Amino acid sequence: MSLLDKVYEFTQADEVRALGHYPYFRIISSEQDTEVIVNGRKMLMMGSNSYLGLTNHPRVKEAAIRAITKYGSGCAGSRFLNGTLDIHIELEAALAKLVGKDASLAFATGYQSNLGAIQSMVNRNEYIVTDKLDHASIIDGCQLSQGKMVRFAHNNLEDLERVLKSIEGKNSLIVVDGIFSMEGDISPVLGICELAEKYGSYVMVDEAHSLGVLHKTGAGAAMDAGCSNRVELIMGTFSKSLASVGGFVAGSYKVIDYMKHKARSLIFSASLPPASAASVLEAVKIMEEEPERIERLWENTNFMMENFKNMGFNTGTSCTPVIPLHVGAIDNAFKMWKMLDEEGVFINPVVPPAVPPNDTLIRTSFMATHTRDQLTEALEKFEKIGKRIGII
Ligand SMILES: Cc1ncc(COP(=O)(O)O)c(C=O)c1O
Incomplete structure (x- = not known):
């Protein structure tokens, strides 16, 4: 057996490409906006995570350009040694204030934020309690x-209590998504905090999809549930509502200071580029100054949800701008993706192993900046294709 055998045995991607159904790594040659250019064709973007529509906001772009002019293109080192800029500190203060915490720490990606937070906080013989999704x-x-990972059934407080009872007396951190990225439903953060307090556990909320979406300030699920002060750690990304790339973890001064000296994905990786730090700072300012963006996001969400439901689509448990259409077998997902693609609608198919084989999804997600005309045009296409495939 050679190291490369598995490489040559991996044929699924080629098989899907041969059928002309390959929906991944599509090449976009325009800004991330409500319309994008893919292979020279204009498409309605119904699958972006730029919930507030800020990635191409003139103020955000100008802030990035100013930062490059002042600081150059990169920091050439990690935060720990030679890559901490004054705008990192300014950004961390703004983010801590937004989510109602003493301090925060910016990482180069959201992914690294979760790695660093969990790895630094949980040691051998301690537990991480996660939602199955x-x-x-x-x-x-x-x-x-x-640490040891134990899982509870999705959004199920009874099952969480069962798990917490089974590890009573042991140190643990409960980690949940604020909004679940595929299902579009919201974690019961208040109930989770109550159980954590009852069993001596701590809570961390990943607000990747809930920042800029939940609470009138965009502060996320914990703030929206009125319990950010009972959540020990709030994590967020810059790659969705905040219009760039990067991530952060917020908490008490003591916890964040500890993390600064223990999180491997922070210490052993280069810091957030200046342009990203400046873009996020500007995006946070715009979010504060223009709360109507969040209102518009919800108007668009409610419009799409209501229409999808009236047409007979199964939107599962979603109640947010992430609206999955449950389309059943994998063939339906690829067919629907292809037909929507031909009609000029950009969506994301979600197939196994991300979901069970007979519960595949067409993941749609909406932005504050979608116009009613764009949404109506897309809905007509969803309906026509849904009927043709026979799922509505
Ligand atoms: C819930 C959740 N957490 C973390 C991440 C990672 O964030 P990033 O893509 O900004 O690295 C994502 C991104 O897809 C996400 O959906």
């Missing part, structure tokens, strides 16, 4: 830590 970066953080 938590994001892969949380699972990878568990693997990097020496």
Whole structure:
């Protein structure tokens, strides 16, 4: 057996490419906006995570350009040694304030934020309690830590209590997504905090999809549930509402200071580039100054949800701008993706192993900046294709 055998035995991607159904690594040659250019063709973007539509906001772009002019293109080192800029510190203060914590720490990606937070906080013989549908970066953080991972059924407080009882007396951290990235439902953060307090555990909320979406300030699921002060750690990404790339973890001064000296994905990796730090700072300012963006995001979400439901689509448990259409067998997902693609609608098919084989998804997600005309045009296409495939 050679190291490369597995490489040559991996034929699935080629098989799907041969059928003309390959939906991954599509090449976009425009800004991330409500319309994008893919292979020279204009498409309606119904699958972006730029919930507030800020990635191409003139102020965000100008802030990035100013930062490059002042600081150059990169920091050439890690935060720990030679890569901490004054705008990192300014950004961390703004983010801590946004989510109602004393301090925060910016990482180069959201993925690294979860790795660093979980690895630094949980040691051997301690436990990480995760929702079964938590994001892969949380699972990878568990693997990097020496702790033991135990899972509870999705959004199920009874099952969480069963798990907490089974590890009573042991140190543990409960980690959940604020909004689940595929299902589009919201974690019951308040109930989780109550159980954590009852069993002496701590809570960390990954606000990747809930920042800029939940609470009138965009502060996320913990703030929206009125319990950010009972959550020990709040993690967020810059790659969705905050219009760039990177991530952060917020908490008490003491915890964040500890993390600064223990999180391997922070210490052994180069720091967030200046342009990203400046873009996020500007995006946070715009979010504060223009709360109507969040209102518009919800108007668009409610419009799409209501119409999808009236047409007979199964939107599962979603109640947020992430609206999955449950389309059944994998063939339906690829067919629907292809037909929507031909009609000029960009969506994301979600197939096994991310979901069970007979519960594949067409993941749609909406932005504050979608116009009613764009949404209506897309809905007509969804309906036509849904009927043709026979799922509505
Ligand atoms: C819930 C969740 N957490 C963390 C991440 C990782 O964030 P990033 O892509 O910004 O590295 C993602 C991104 O897809 C996510 O959906």
